[in-house]
Amino acid sequence: MRLTEDHAKAWLRGQGLPVPEGMAASSPAAVAEAAARFGGRVAVKALIPAGRRGKAGGVALATTPSEAEAAAAALLGRSIAGHAVERVYVERAVAIVREFYLGFAFGSILPRVMACREGGVEIEQVHRDSPAAIATRDIDPARGLRPWEATALWTEAGISGPLLPKLARLTASLGEAFRAGDALMLELNPIALDAAETLTLVGAMVEIDDAALFRHPEWQSLEAADLLQARNARERAVIAADRKFSGGAIRYTELDGDLALMVAGGGAGLVQHDLVVDLGGRPACHTDLSPAPTVDKPRALIDAMLSNPRVRGLLIGYNFLQMAPCDLVIEALVSVLREKAIDPRRFPIVVRLFGPKEAEARAIAATLPGIQYLPREASLSDAVRAALAAMAQRGPGS
Amino acid sequence: MSILIDRDTRVVVQGITGNQGRFDTRYCLAYGTRIVAGVTPGRGGEVVEGVPVFDTVAAAVAATGADASVLYVPARGVKDAVTEAVEAGVKVILATAENVPRHDAAAAIALARTAGTTLIGFNTNGAISPGKCRLGGIGGDRTADLYVPGAVGIVSRSGGMSAELAVALKQVGLGVSTCISMGGDPLTGRKMVEYLRLFQADPETRAMVIFGEPGTDNEAGVAQAMRAGELTKPIIALIAGRFQERYPAGVSFGHVAAMIAGSGDSATEKRAMLRAAGARVADSIDDVVRLARIASSDHALAP
Incomplete structure (x- = not known):
C-alpha cells in the first residue's frame, strides 16, 4: 500500500524524524488558514498515491495565504496521473541550499539502501546516465543499517566534512524506520539542507507491506479505505x-x-x-x-x-x-x-x-x-x- | 541420486497438530517419507498420525535425529519458526506459508544462508524425490501417480505447475529426479539458479525443466549462469503470464510476485532472455513435453 504524503509524513514525524510542518486539507479556505499559521512560503501539493507529482503539475509554491488558497482551488477537483485530487497537502516551504537523495527498497534477497549527492532529481534518470553517482549497500536484516555503514555509504556518494555524520545519523534512523514500519519502499527525495545546516525530509514516498499489516493497526483503517475506493x-x-x-x-x-x-x-x-x-x-x-x-x-x-x-x-x-x-x-x-x-x-x-x-x-x-x-x-x-x-x-x- | 532429500531424510513437522499439518503428514507417511517427529508448543507427548509430538524443534531433533523440517506455521510466525529450525541444526527447511512479511522473509533467508541451511519457500507446496521422499503436500493423495522416478529435475515457482509438468512428462515416459516447488513469494530462501546448480552436479539428472512467472530476477540468474557455462544440461523453460502484458502495469494477478513491476521481468522478456542464453523455451505444457522428448533423444533421458 502506497501512503499518501500526509500519512507518510505523519508517520516519519512520529518516528522523531525531521519533517516540515504541514497538514492535509480539502478546501482552499483551510489551506489559506494553514498557510497563515505556518507563515512565509508554503508548498501546496495534490494528495494522490503517485510519484512525480511535480512533473505532472501537482505541486505549487505560494508566498502568501491568498496565493496558497488560489493554488489549492486550482488543484482540487482536477485529475492528476489518473487520480482525482480530493485533498491537498500544505506544508511550510524549506529554503533549500542543497539537496540529497536516499532510498530504501528490497533487492533480490536483501534490503538495500541507495544514496546520491544530487537530490530532487529523477533517480531513474541518474541511474541511466551516471550510475556511479549512486552509492548502494545491502543491509544485513539481522543487524539493520549501522551508523558507520551509513557513513561509508555517504562517503562513497562523495560527501565529506561536517555534513557526513549528520547525513549518516539521519540515514541510520531512516533505516530503522524502514524496518520498524514494515516498509517495502521508503524514498526521501529530496532531503534538504538549509542555510542553518539543518537537514529536513522534504519529499517522502512510503510503501507499506500489506502482508505485515497485522502488526500495524495504525495502517489498517487506511488500507480498508484504500480498498473501498479502488474496487x-x-x-x-x-x-x-x-x-x-x-x-x-x-x-x-x-x-x-x-x-x-x-x-x-x-x-x-x-x-x-x-x-x-x-x-x-x-x-x-x-x-x-x-x-x-x-x-x-x-x-x-x-x-x-x-x-x-x-x-x-x-x-x-x-x-x-x-x-x-x-x-x-x-x-x-x-x-x-x-x-x-x-x-x-x-x-x-x-x-x-x-x-x-x-x-x-x-x-x-x-x-x-x-x-x-x-x-x-x-x-x-x-x-x-x-x-x-x-x-x-x-x-x-x- | 537426487538433490536435497532422499531415502535417509528424517523429517520433523512444525505445526503438525493443525489442519494442513495433519492432512499432509498423513499422505507423506503413506508415501514412505520418514516423518520422525512433530512440534507444537504445549502439545509435547501427544501422538499425531503415529508421530510423536514435541514442544520444541531442539527436543525433536535430539530425540529423533531429524535433519529436515516442514513448517505449517502462519506467515506471522515463520521468521521465528525458521530461526528455531536453523538453531536446532536441521539442514533443509520447507516453509509453506505465503505472504510472509518482507522484512521477516529477508531476515529468515539471511539466517538460513549464513548457517548453510537450505530454506525452500516461501509459499511452496513441497519438494519430492520420487520413490524416496516427499516434503509437504506435493503429490496430494496420488503422489506415485503424479511423480515417477526418472532423470528430469524440475524447479517451479508454482506448486500446482510442478504436478502438471511431472504428469505431462510421465505421459511420454519421462520421470523426475527431484522436483522442487521453490515458492511463489517475492523473496524465496534459495534462487532458482541455486537448485539448477545442484541438478547440474547430480549425475542422475540429465535435463531440467523450470517454470517461471512475471516478476523477480530468478530467470535472469539462470540465464547468466547458462551464459557463464555453469549449466550445460538441457534446460526447458515454461514462463507463464504473457496475458498480463495486455493489462495496465501494477494490476496484480495471482502470486504477489507475479506483478509487472517494471521492465525486464515480464514473461515475454524472460522468455527472450532465456532463449538467448540457450534454453529451450516452451509455449505451453504440451510444448514442454515435445521439447523434453527431443532433449531425451539427444541425451538418453528415458529411464
Whole structure:
C-alpha cells in the first residue's frame, strides 16, 4: 500500500524524524488558514498515491495565504496521473541550499539502501546516465543499517566534512524506520539542507507491506479505505471473505470478458489464463486461490464470479490438487448454484478438478445435471477448449 | 541420486497438530517419507498420525535425529519458526506459508544462508524425490501417480505447475529426479539458479525443466549462469503470464510476485532472455513435453 504524503509524513514525524510542518486539507479556505499559521512560503501539493507529482503539475509554491488558497482551488477537483485530487497537502516551504537523495527498497534477497549527492532529481534518470553517482549497500536484516555503514555509504556518494555524520545519523534512523514500519519502499527525495545546516525530509514516498499489516493497526483503517475506493462490490466481497475465513488466500480481479475463470495456485492460473487468451477466449476475471481444506473461501469466490452480469460461462480449471480435497470446492459450487438458481444445463460449467476426494466431488457434482466434470486424462488445454466450445454453442447473449 | 532429500531424510513437522499439518503428514507417511517427529508448543507427548509430538524443534531433533523440517506455521510466525529450525541444526527447511512479511522473509533467508541451511519457500507446496521422499503436500493423495522416478529435475515457482509438468512428462515416459516447488513469494530462501546448480552436479539428472512467472530476477540468474557455462544440461523453460502484458502495469494477478513491476521481468522478456542464453523455451505444457522428448533423444533421458 502506497501512503499518501500526509500519512507518510505523519508517520516519519512520529518516528522523531525531521519533517516540515504541514497538514492535509480539502478546501482552499483551510489551506489559506494553514498557510497563515505556518507563515512565509508554503508548498501546496495534490494528495494522490503517485510519484512525480511535480512533473505532472501537482505541486505549487505560494508566498502568501491568498496565493496558497488560489493554488489549492486550482488543484482540487482536477485529475492528476489518473487520480482525482480530493485533498491537498500544505506544508511550510524549506529554503533549500542543497539537496540529497536516499532510498530504501528490497533487492533480490536483501534490503538495500541507495544514496546520491544530487537530490530532487529523477533517480531513474541518474541511474541511466551516471550510475556511479549512486552509492548502494545491502543491509544485513539481522543487524539493520549501522551508523558507520551509513557513513561509508555517504562517503562513497562523495560527501565529506561536517555534513557526513549528520547525513549518516539521519540515514541510520531512516533505516530503522524502514524496518520498524514494515516498509517495502521508503524514498526521501529530496532531503534538504538549509542555510542553518539543518537537514529536513522534504519529499517522502512510503510503501507499506500489506502482508505485515497485522502488526500495524495504525495502517489498517487506511488500507480498508484504500480498498473501498479502488474496487467494485464483488471484489470487495472477496476481500472481506478472505479476511473473515481461515484457509489459503483468495484473490479476485475483475476483467472485461465473459468467461468466469476459477483457478487454484498462482502459477497454473497464469498458464490457464494464457491458454484462454491464446484460444480466443475472454476471461471475466483473474482469480487465485491457494488450495486449503475449507469451503467458505471457494464459496465466496464462486459467488462473486457468478454475480458478475457479464459472465456467460464458468471454468473451474485447477491444476492437480495436492494440499486440499476436491469435494469442498464442488460443495461450494453446488451451494452457490442452488442459491442463485443457476441451471448448469443452460449455463455452461466445465470442471477440471483432480486430487484428494475426487470421487466424492464427482458424486456431489452429479446431483446437479449439466455440470461438465472432465475425465482424469483431460489437460489444462482440454479444459479451456471445452469451456469455450460450450459457450460458443450457447451463442452470445443467451 | 537426487538433490536435497532422499531415502535417509528424517523429517520433523512444525505445526503438525493443525489442519494442513495433519492432512499432509498423513499422505507423506503413506508415501514412505520418514516423518520422525512433530512440534507444537504445549502439545509435547501427544501422538499425531503415529508421530510423536514435541514442544520444541531442539527436543525433536535430539530425540529423533531429524535433519529436515516442514513448517505449517502462519506467515506471522515463520521468521521465528525458521530461526528455531536453523538453531536446532536441521539442514533443509520447507516453509509453506505465503505472504510472509518482507522484512521477516529477508531476515529468515539471511539466517538460513549464513548457517548453510537450505530454506525452500516461501509459499511452496513441497519438494519430492520420487520413490524416496516427499516434503509437504506435493503429490496430494496420488503422489506415485503424479511423480515417477526418472532423470528430469524440475524447479517451479508454482506448486500446482510442478504436478502438471511431472504428469505431462510421465505421459511420454519421462520421470523426475527431484522436483522442487521453490515458492511463489517475492523473496524465496534459495534462487532458482541455486537448485539448477545442484541438478547440474547430480549425475542422475540429465535435463531440467523450470517454470517461471512475471516478476523477480530468478530467470535472469539462470540465464547468466547458462551464459557463464555453469549449466550445460538441457534446460526447458515454461514462463507463464504473457496475458498480463495486455493489462495496465501494477494490476496484480495471482502470486504477489507475479506483478509487472517494471521492465525486464515480464514473461515475454524472460522468455527472450532465456532463449538467448540457450534454453529451450516452451509455449505451453504440451510444448514442454515435445521439447523434453527431443532433449531425451539427444541425451538418453528415458529411464
